[in-house]
């Protein structure tokens with residue numbers, strides 16, 4: 001139950017909720033905290049905040065205070081690698097990464113949770129790379145007193161996500177084998193431009209390049225080199241070039257001959273329509289088309305971190321990249337602070 005009283009009559013009573021003050025460009029936050037015992041000295045301050053009345057709360061059994069609702073739903077939303085340590089502020093809880101890694105949001109369950117009404121959770125995009133301590137989401141109840149049934153429905157919806165609606169998955173420090181294909185590079189007709197690009201992308205995400213091998217457009221040699229990397233214990237193999245439509249583009253055929261399975265060739269992303277991912281004796285092999293030497297960011301940057309979390313990439317995961325998968329080729333690339341891959 002909520003009772004309204006004039007602020008003068010609330011003196012000596014605890015505040016029912018945080019009272020917000022906003023001074024543009026200067027401050028936004030609680031001027032008074034829930035539980036603060038109101039004194040005469042507070043009255044002018046409250047009037048400056050536009051408050052002439054306050055609530056006295058007497059929650060019924062079937063009602064929950066916003067702070068308690070926020071704690072219940074936050075607990076239900078968090079999976080591994082996500083948590084919070086601060087008390088609710090103005091009824092809201094900020095959820096943070098408790099380790100470095102990739103934020104994974106169960107968007108389907110998040111949408112079902114937010115459709116319930118009277119509760120909300122706003123998140124960063126799924127698959128964003130985050131550092132320990134960074135904000136990943138925030139959640140709260142909308143009313144000051146919310147029905148217990150609604151909180152229970154929200155908690156149960158959030159828990160329907162097996163691993164939690166929000167997780168931060170650690171990235172494997174991968175040992176990566178790199179195969180640079182193309183007879184023009186192998187025979188020295190042109191200088192290789194791929195090696196430094198791949199090395200940087202691998203090391204930036206904590207990986208180590210085992211070796212870089214150069215190969216002509218020859219099925220048998222490409223197949224043999226890939227199998228050798230598997231034998232040498234590579235966690236991931238990256239191949240470059242030879243991914244499009246001419247007869248010398250052999251990489252995907254060579255890998256199939258080597259025994260690679262679950263191959264997805266072609267992606268709903270530009271740059272990177274000619275991308276390939278396949279699995280050779282369980283080792284993911286990522287084929288980067290030659291656009292990777294021209295464009296700073298490609299489908300590789302979207303998929304590679306996911307592979308480092310151990311996610312199995314199928315046609316479905318590649319297809320889902322189509323929405324938001326068009327890079328605008330900005331003069332100065334600011335990825336990931338742009339719509340690409342979101």
Ligand SMILES: Nc1nc2c(c(=O)[nH]1)N[C@H]1C(S)=C(S)[C@@H](COP(=O)(O)OP(=O)(O)OC[C@H]3O[C@@H](n4cnc5c(N)ncnc54)[C@H](O)[C@@H]3O)O[C@H]1N2
Nearest residue numbers: 182185191192193194241242243244245249274289290291
């Ligand atoms: N008629 C069509 N042409 C192209 C298509 C298509 O569908 N129809 N796809 C285009 C797309 S999309 C891309 S991306 C590229 C993909 O090319 P490939 O991965 O097959 O690359 P290559 O044919 O082997 O080489 C293309 C170009 O890049 C140079 N290259 C390759 N590797 C290196 C390297 N390590 N260092 C320096 N330069 C490299 C190569 O010499 C060629 O000039 O195809 C489009 N074309």
Ligand code: MOO
Nearest residue numbers: 271272273274291
């Ligand atoms: O694989 Mo290519 O992007 O579509 O240039």
